[in-house]
Amino acid sequence: MEIGIDASRLAVSQRTGTENYAYQVIRGLFRADRTNRYTLYFNGPPPRGLFDALPPRWKIRAIPFSRLWTHIRLSLEMLLHRPRVLFVPAHVVPLVHPRTAVTIHDLGYLFYPEAHRRFSRWYLQASTRWSARQARRIIAVSAATAHDIVEHTGVKADKIRVVHHGYDARFKRVTDEAHIKAAKQRIGLLPSERYVLYVGTIQPRKNLVRLIEAWAKLGEEVTGYKLVLGGKPGWLYADIYAKVRILGLEGYVSLPGYIEDDDLPALYSGASLFAFVSLYEGFGMPALEALACGTPTLVSNTSSLPEIVGDAAILCDPEDVDSIANALRQGLTDEALRERLQIAGPEQAVKFSWQRCAEETLAVLLEASKA
Numbered sequence: 001m002e003i004g005i006d007a008s009r010l011a012v013s014q015r016t017g018t019e020n021y022a023y024q025v026i027r028g029l030f031r032a033d034r035t036n037r038y039t040l041y042f043n044g045p046p047p048r049g050l051f052d053a054l055p056p057r058w059k060i061r062a063i064p065f066s067r068l069w070t071h072i073r074l075s076l077e078m079l080l081h082r083p084r085v086l087f088v089p090a091h092v093v094p095l096v097h098p099r100t101a102v103t104i105h106d107l108g109y110l111f112y113p114e115a116h117r118r119f120s121r122w123y124l125q126a127s128t129r130w131s132a133r134q135a136r137r138i139i140a141v142s143a144a145t146a147h148d149i150v151e152h153t154g155v156k157a158d159k160i161r162v163v164h165h166g167y168d169a170r171f172k173r174v175t176d177e178a179h180i181k182a183a184k185q186r187i188g189l190l191p192s193e194r195y196v197l198y199v200g201t202i203q204p205r206k207n208l209v210r211l212i213e214a215w216a217k218l219g220e221e222v223t224g225y226k227l228v229l230g231g232k233p234g235w236l237y238a239d240i241y242a243k244v245r246i247l248g249l250e251g252y253v254s255l256p257g258y259i260e261d262d263d264l265p266a267l268y269s270g271a272s273l274f275a276f277v278s279l280y281e282g283f284g285m286p287a288l289e290a291l292a293c294g295t296p297t298l299v300s301n302t303s304s305l306p307e308i309v310g311d312a313a314i315l316c317d318p319e320d321v322d323s324i325a326n327a328l329r330q331g332l333t334d335e336a337l338r339e340r341l342q343i344a345g346p347e348q349a350v351k352f353s354w355q356r357c358a359e360e361t362l363a364v365l366l367e368a369s370k371a
Helices: 017-032 069-080 118-134 143-153 177-186 208-222 238-246 261-270 285-292 305-309 321-333 335-349 354-370
Strands: 002-006 037-042 058-062 085-088 099-104 137-140 160-162 194-199 225-230 253-257 273-276 297-300 314-316
Touching (some): 002 069, 017 285, 099 118, 137 143, 137 354, 160 354, 194 261, 208 238, 208 321, 261 285, 285 335, 297 305, 314 321
Parallel strands (some): 002 085, 099 137, 137 160, 225 253, 297 314
């Protein structure tokens, strides 16, 4: 059977979120399926060295097009060279398509519209509803997201399969202090500096303004710590940078930009606490990575995050600055809790794996091919 995959998300040099998901699932499928044939569709030349080597029965099809690639160029490809089933790893099914399975990561634009530009809200709503209705099967990355899809797109639950993300095996406790210090220096920290870490895109939905306000509220209680907000700027990021200046926290909050993947395990491991107080998450990959590294972790009590962290993290109300501040204080000062979380985190993380994700995704693709 011929399976096509929209691999356009991989044509970037710095993978986050949905790009990393697509990359990891495809790598997992290399190992999970030794029977079917695959074509990876790119909207331009794939980055050099993206995959060490393609397995037998896999090929790359680069079909450049300047605008509306999914709905025009990929649609044309589906018309001319139709696979048995198409896998779309991120939301948007082309106008012309064969039997399709699509991954819907979240519906955050519905719950927090103010965190998105007007056009982005309209496009996300229209494309997600279209994709959900056109696909033969929908992959939801959490039970919370599956519930949201049923509630807000009008599709039936029997069309949806929950397939959790995994995490890369390199995310584990780093004990080499020299490695941790070197990674800290690369993001502008002193080797001996203590810090609370956030990793993710710098955008409103991540609730970083309230996290910064909570940090300011703690004042002298966090003397000797720095709040590190690691990630590339996303949409509507300016207010987040401005909040640091307005509160006079330039020396206490660091915004180092995108953190290289190779440095993440060391930086998670070196952090006193990982804080991920997002308003809404379809899954919450950085929280899982932090758990795997044994870092005491603080997350929001909303959407998918309680489902992912289980009892291995501190929960807070992301819309209440006092709740965030109290949780930060607890995570930094309650030694018995910190010790428990350092053990519980890796135990929770091993429930998730990219290989299992790929195998379950393959099962959904086979279902879609017959639906």
